[in-house]
Amino acid sequence: MNRRIVIASALAAAVAAPTLASAQTPAPTPSFKAEKCYGIAKAGKNDCASTGNNSCGGTSKVNADPRAWVYVPAGYCDRIVGASATPKA
Numbered sequence: 001m002n003r004r005i006v007i008a009s010a011l012a013a014a015v016a017a018p019t020l021a022s023a024q025t026p027a028p029t030p031s032f033k034a035e036k037c038y039g040i041a042k043a044g045k046n047d048c049a050s051t052g053n054n055s056c057g058g059t060s061k062v063n064a065d066p067r068a069w070v071y072v073p074a075g076y077c078d079r080i081v082g083a084s085a086t087p088k089a
Contacts, residue, residue, distance in 0.1 A: 027057045027071065036069040037077035038084045047071050050087035 027047035041047070046060040046068035060068040066088035077083050 025056055030071050033074040034071040035074050035077055035085060037072040037080065038069045038087045039064050039066045040072075040080055040083045041065065041068045041070045045070070 036047075038050070041060055041064070043060050043063050043065075044058055046065065047057050047070045049056075049060065049065065049068040051067055064082060066084070069087070072080070072083075077085050
């Protein structure tokens, strides 16, 4: 087997492993009274999403994705411009 391929494969696995292990679950429910707030998460900073490719925490590819949500204190989502308590299609 080509030595270059083996080294490249090992390097790729070492780089990808931490990313794959940490980004495959939704965010845990916070200890404070919270609600899901859609459409305000920055790219890569969402807690989860209703549907689509970013259904796990930290996987959103765009800012303000209308399907991605973050936890906010209860009652705050309706105060944020562009935010919604329900996902938009």
